Amino acid sequence: MLGRVNHIALAVPDLEAAVARYRDSLGATVSAPQVLPEHGVTVVFVTFDNTKVELLEPLGEASPIASFLAKNPDGGMHHICYEVTDILAARDHLQAAGARVLGNGEPRIGAHGNPVLFLHPKDFFGTLVELEEVKG
Numbered sequence: 001m002l003g004r005v006n007h008i009a010l011a012v013p014d015l016e017a018a019v020a021r022y023r024d025s026l027g028a029t030v031s032a033p034q035v036l037p038e039h040g041v042t043v044v045f046v047t048f049d050n051t052k053v054e055l056l057e058p059l060g061e062a063s064p065i066a067s068f069l070a071k072n073p074d075g076g077m078h079h080i081c082y083e084v085t086d087i088l089a090a091r092d093h094l095q096a097a098g099a100r101v102l103g104n105g106e107p108r109i110g111a112h113g114n115p116v117l118f119l120h121p122k123d124f125f126g127t128l129v130e131l132e133e134v135k136g
């Protein structure tokens with residue numbers, strides 16, 4: 001059911017500082033910031049040969065990562081994203097197996113323009129899991 005690890009997402013309190021650290025100290029390739037009001041975050045992608053690291057900064061009062069950063073003021077790993085080829089089939093399979101899908105259970109369009117869903121961290125050993133539908 002699962003394909004590649006699409007990305008690992010880190011919540012950061014200061015995106016500019018995080019970009020500078022990844023770009024200047026680690027020499028990594030970092031994308032321009034994308035403002036995603038519908039997701040309550042501003043995001044950049046750090047690209048690696050085999051995957052990406054997503055740096056997330058809260059955007060707006062109701063940001064879904066605000067409470068995470070309140071508990072982890074220095075930032076921390078927020079979620080891991082696995083690729084699936086059929087997100088509705090994956091959702092149905094997981095729900096039948098007792099896993100909880102966050103929100104209304106319907107996929108939303110994520111930062112890469114693909115449908116995404118989030119799975120309850122309590123069902124995945126304390127880690128928030130994102131599924132992203134990637135064709136082919």
Ligand code: CO
Nearest residue numbers: 009054081130
């Ligand atoms: Co993500």
